[in-house]
Amino acid sequence: MTSPPDPIQPLREALAASPDNVPLRRHLADTLRAHGRFDEAVAEYKELLGTAPSDDVRLCLAATYLDAGKASHAAVLVELVTGRADAPAAAWALLARVRLAERDPAGAASAFGRAVDLDPALASSPLATDLGFHAVRTEDSGDTDAASPEEIEWDDDDEHRRARARAGGPDEPHEGDGRVTDADFERPLISFADVGGMDDVKEEISIKVVQPLAHPELFAAYGKTAGGGVLMYGPPGCGKTHIARATAGEARAAFISVGIHEVLDMYIGASEQNLHRLFDEARRRAPCVLFFDEVDALGAKRADAASSSSRQIINQFLAELDGVDASNDGMLVLAATNAPWHLDAAFRRPGRFDRLVFVPPPDASARAAILEVLLADKPIDGIELAKLAKRTKDFSGADLAGLVETAVESKLREAMKTGRPSPLTTKDLVAAAKRVRPTTAEWFGTAKNHVQFANQSGQYDDVARYLGMRGSRGGDA
Amino acid sequence: MSDRRFGRGVQLLQLGRSKDAVAEFEAVLAEHPSDARAHAFRALSLADLDELDEALESAQRATGEAPDWDFAHRAYAQVLLLKRRAKAALAAAEDAVSIDPEEPENHALVASAHLARSRWRSAADAADLGLALDPEHGPLLNLRATALRMLGASDGAEDALETALADDPENAWTLQNLGWVRLEEGDAAEAARLFREALRLDPESGEAREGLGTALKASMPLFAPLLAWQMLCARLSGGKGLALVLGFWFLNRAVQASSLGGTAVGTTLLVLYLSFAWMSWAGNALYDVALLARADTRAVLERRERVSALGVAALLALAIVAVVEAFALERSELADVSMPFLYAAGALAAAAIPAAGWSPLPNGKARATGATIAVVASGLALAVLALAHIWYQQVGAVEEQLVLGVGLVEGVAEPVELRSAEFGAEALRRAEAARTTYDRLVSAAGLSFLLSVGASWALLALGFVPERVGTRRRRPRT
Numbered sequence: 008m009t010s011p012p013d014p015i016q017p018l019r020e021a022l023a024a025s026p027d028n029v030p031l032r033r034h035l036a037d038t039l040r041a042h043g044r045f046d047e048a049v050a051e052y053k054e055l056l057g058t059a060p061s062d063d064v065r066l067c068l069a070a071t072y073l074d075a076g077k078a079s080h081a082a083v084l085v086e087l088v089t090g091r092a093d094a095p096a097a098a099w100a101l102l103a104r105v106r107l108a109e110r111d112p113a114g115a116a117s118a119f120g121r122a123v124d125l126d127p128a129l130a131s132s133p134l135a136t137d138l139g140f141h142a143v144r145t146e147d148s149g150d151t152d153a154a155s156p157e158e159i160e161w162d163d164d165d166e167h168r169r170a171r172a173r174a175g176g177p178d179e180p181h182e183g184d185g186r187v188t189d190a191d192f193e194r195p196l197i198s199f200a201d202v203g204g205m206d207d208v209k210e211e212i213s214i215k216v217v218q219p220l221a222h223p224e225l226f227a228a229y230g231k232t233a234g235g236g237v238l239m240y241g242p243p244g245c246g247k248t249h250i251a252r253a254t255a256g257e258a259r260a261a262f263i264s265v266g267i268h269e270v271l272d273m274y275i276g277a278s279e280q281n282l283h284r285l286f287d288e289a290r291r292r293a294p295c296v297l298f299f300d301e302v303d304a305l306g307a308k309r310a311d312a313a314s315s316s317s318r319q320i321i322n323q324f325l326a327e328l329d330g331v332d333a334s335n336d337g338m339l340v341l342a343a344t345n346a347p348w349h350l351d352a353a354f355r356r357p358g359r360f361d362r363l364v365f366v367p368p369p370d371a372s373a374r375a376a377i378l379e380v381l382l383a384d385k386p387i388d389g390i391e392l393a394k395l396a397k398r399t400k401d402f403s404g405a406d407l408a409g410l411v412e413t414a415v416e417s418k419l420r421e422a423m424k425t426g427r428p429s430p431l432t433t434k435d436l437v438a439a440a441k442r443v444r445p446t447t448a449e450w451f452g453t454a455k456n457h458v459q460f461a462n463q464s465g466q467y468d469d470v471a472r473y474l475g476m477r478g479s480r481g482g483d484a
Numbered sequence: 485m486s487d488r489r490f491g492r493g494v495q496l497l498q499l500g501r502s503k504d505a506v507a508e509f510e511a512v513l514a515e516h517p518s519d520a521r522a523h524a525f526r527a528l529s530l531a532d533l534d535e536l537d538e539a540l541e542s543a544q545r546a547t548g549e550a551p552d553w554d555f556a557h558r559a560y561a562q563v564l565l566l567k568r569r570a571k572a573a574l575a576a577a578e579d580a581v582s583i584d585p586e587e588p589e590n591h592a593l594v595a596s597a598h599l600a601r602s603r604w605r606s607a608a609d610a611a612d613l614g615l616a617l618d619p620e621h622g623p624l625l626n627l628r629a630t631a632l633r634m635l636g637a638s639d640g641a642e643d644a645l646e647t648a649l650a651d652d653p654e655n656a657w658t659l660q661n662l663g664w665v666r667l668e669e670g671d672a673a674e675a676a677r678l679f680r681e682a683l684r685l686d687p688e689s690g691e692a693r694e695g696l697g698t699a700l701k702a703s704m705p706l707f708a709p710l711l712a713w714q715m716l717c718a719r720l721s722g723g724k725g726l727a728l729v730l731g732f733w734f735l736n737r738a739v740q741a742s743s744l745g746g747t748a749v750g751t752t753l754l755v756l757y758l759s760f761a762w763m764s765w766a767g768n769a770l771y772d773v774a775l776l777a778r779a780d781t782r783a784v785l786e787r788r789e790r791v792s793a794l795g796v797a798a799l800l801a802l803a804i805v806a807v808v809e810a811f812a813l814e815r816s817e818l819a820d821v822s823m824p825f826l827y828a829a830g831a832l833a834a835a836a837i838p839a840a841g842w843s844p845l846p847n848g849k850a851r852a853t854g855a856t857i858a859v860v861a862s863g864l865a866l867a868v869l870a871l872a873h874i875w876y877q878q879v880g881a882v883e884e885q886l887v888l889g890v891g892l893v894e895g896v897a898e899p900v901e902l903r904s905a906e907f908g909a910e911a912l913r914r915a916e917a918a919r920t921t922y923d924r925l926v927s928a929a930g931l932s933f934l935l936s937v938g939a940s941w942a943l944l945a946l947g948f949v950p951e952r953v954g955t956r957r958r959r960p961r962t
Contacts, residue, residue: 267504268492271492271495272492303499304495304496304499346500348687453688456687456688459687460684460693461684461685461687463684
């Protein structure tokens, strides 16, 4: 008939004796929280905040609110902490839990991504499992030590099911929309530092995309909001997609990549709805980088677009870019194309893809770096990277991969004949370089025509400079 | 699934990604090997990639699988046109018309096939049939305009093009066609403007680029008669063009065989004829040198045209040098031994024709053949020139031998027995050696000359009527 001893009571008495004892009050609050007496815990934490405010206490209070089922209260507090540049991993992890409680899995994923950024150990925490995260190793880095970049991907089946249920219900056309809702969503962990060379491209994108996200207040002071898009163009295989992914990583934003097949399927289904849903998804996951690969497929000149259905999709795309129905704040659109000349001029108006960035083939030092990575796991013998880089002018990254493949193949053939495997040498690679033609040549052949005859507005001046031709007005033949 | 892949393929083809389109159609065919749609579209995609043999096979397959589908026949006709089999293309296009006479595209293809055969009247009629169904059909209006221009009815052509422009003012094909009309009317500046506009809209249009080059040359001195001649040749169907060229040749022979032959008038006519004949073949390339010389017009020329222009200019310069040397020899006491120089000059000038053929020859293979012949013939001629120089220097060292050598060569030297006493056996032996060398030089020079001239005639027979200006149709699109 005696009730079990109350661990709280002695603490309260002790505190009554010395009400300014901060650690003691903290202990009391923690204990109250541990015993599920959330309301009392909240009161103590609030008291603590009044006398000795700290982020640590704020987070504890937020966690208590969360435990008490008051997610919105928790959100206010946690956001206060995560709004600071030096927010700890624990704050982000808590924010992830808050978002999860708020039924915002995208926000949860985004926050948890930040947490893992700061403390990779969290990737294997139980929360990760709750969130449906799994870690994958990227293949592009040859080294295998623990510091190698790990990419977290969102295991999004459930989320998509929920999103679909939310957005459309049973009336939704399921034929033709599968690819779009399955569009790759990820949180890239690579940043600009992982992209060799391309300094101009990086700077341009940084000003246009990354900085507005990082310093919204500064841009707001000048009356500019983050938004609009950057269109990257250049020969195939030169890293446009890679840099888009790095942009998302640099901006610590979510990344949705839309490829040509999703777009073409939209055409076939004539489904502006899919496009709309895609943009909505990106807005919900803000900050988010929405990346359209081979965007010329979506925005082909309206004169070229044969059917009215494709015209409708283009108009829908333009409306989404303009943010007609919803705000595009915090959403950034990047696009890449090999054929900017096929893109409807309407796409290049201000607020849309008003920045054209030329992504040239890698320069000599970048080629050397790429070759180094490509050769990292191959048996090699004193490779002179600088010499090879010199011999591979105009080679794209993909061409360089092809070059190494060719060299390896001939080496293999030789090894089969002689029965003795020998390592790759500079000579082998130079010989292969003579056999592999850079695929960029064809692109430049076409680009040259456009520089010469259709560059009145100077939009291809970067290509002209690269080709050593005169810039705009070059078409005065 | 295969429907979606097919749809994707069509989209890709429309976007100009023919290679990806082929992959989609082939994926459909892997599932349904007798899908006529996939065969027909695969054919068009392959044609876009210039893989004409495979395209032809696929198109044929499509017509076999769906003999009642006009599109398949149209695809087949398009591929045949690209393969320069105009007659077969016409038959296929007519099949398409007989299946669906209400489809303007079918008539457009018949008109294209007629144009390819230089049957301007029939082409205009076919275009009219199609335009009766759709009076604003852009391709039909353009085809009609081309046919009427070739028939000399510039006004009708202009009307058709104005109609097309009213509907679609940013159509590169229409603008370029209007450019040719203006060029024919002698308004080179306006033509150049139109070609430039066409190039701005479609920088990859080879026809517009060619048109711009021609318009720029049209304002240069003496190009007008050359252009008029070229346009005349373009109007005439292949056989008539050849007849005209042969007619001029026989006329020249007749003049030279008549009492005028050998007189100052006859020689002047001969020089005029030869210059005109040469210019009609290689003149364009020579004018290209002028375009090449100016930085702001250089861009109009494609790489192979630049190579051609430089090649022709170099060969002409060398030929002139050889002629000058021959005349210098004529004035010296060696008057009668200038033959190798004259032959070499002729060979070099004639080699310029296949060298120029490198640029306007429509068929890639013939173009490469022309270039090879030009290189071989001019190489031989140059070797002859070099050897002739060495020979004259050696022989000229000893005066007696020179006299003897020349005498022997010309067959006027007295019998060897008489001469040997005077000059000695050794001198005689050298003189004979000199003569042998001279004979060889003349043969080699003659051979190079024959090679060059023969190659030019062979090219003519291959269908190289000097430049069929402005009749090429752009690549068919779905």
